Amino acid sequence: MHxxxxxxxxLAASLLLILLLIGSVTYGAVGPGIAMVSDSEPAIDAGGLGEDDRFSEPRVERVGENEYEAYVVAYQFGFDPDPIVVPENSRVTFYVTSRDVIHGFQVAGTNANTMVVPGEVAEITVEVDEPxxxxxxxxxxxxxxxxxxxxKLEVVSQAEYEERTGGDGE
Known part of the structure; x- marks a missing residue:
């Protein structure tokens, strides 16, 4: 057969494209710096967020030198707290959950992007440099x-942050 x-x-080009597709999907699943949604956080009761210490009062807390944690609740159709205020040159870890339906949480202009599922806590960290x-x-x-x-995520100067929050967070 000829x-x-x-x-x-x-045929060779098609096989090469198939191999590239498989390789890119594999890299996307296990590549360096890429994290899948983690189940390290325990499940919570989406209907009882008022009883959960982390989410009963959504807020930003200082946890170390230039390190902050933001506890955010997504709901139809907003985020609490809003705005989220942090000082410049800080590292912010967001803990986000939903009280009603599946939402997304994307901080535009950064690499922060996660799915927010009721009963689960999504964790994502962002470093912010200047106001x-x-x-x-x-x-x-x-x-x-x-x-x-x-x-809204507002990154403000240290002086403005202390003026707005008393230096302890929201």
């Missing part, structure tokens, strides 16, 4: 008002 030269070329304002958007369809679901 295979034409062009058929051999297309700026970042939009927070829900990138998972969550209902009729999804298009208006947005929040």
């Amino acid at each position: 295979i034409h030269a062009y058929e051999k070329l297309w 700026n304002e970042y939009g927070i958007v829900c990138n998972e369809y969550c209902g009729a008002g999804h298009h208006v679901m947005e929040g």
Whole structure:
């Protein structure tokens, strides 16, 4: 059986594309610096967030030198707290949960992007350098008002942060 030269070329190109696809999917799943949604945080009762110490009062807490933790609750159609205020040159770990449906939590202009599932706590860390304002958007369809679901991350100077929060967080 004779295979034409062009058929051999297309067959080789197709096999190469299939291998590239498999390689890129594998790299995306296990590549360096890429983290999948973790189940390290214990499940919580989405209907009883008022009884959970972390989420009963959504806030930002200072946990170390230039390190902060933000406890955020997503709901139809907003985020609490809003705005989230942190000082410049800090590292912020967001703990995000939902009290109603699946949401997304994306800090525009950063690499922070996670799915927010009721009963689970998503953890994501961002380093912010200089004063700026970042939009927070829900990138998972969550209902009729999804298009208006947005929040704000305000990175302010240390002096302004202390003035606005008393230096302890929100």
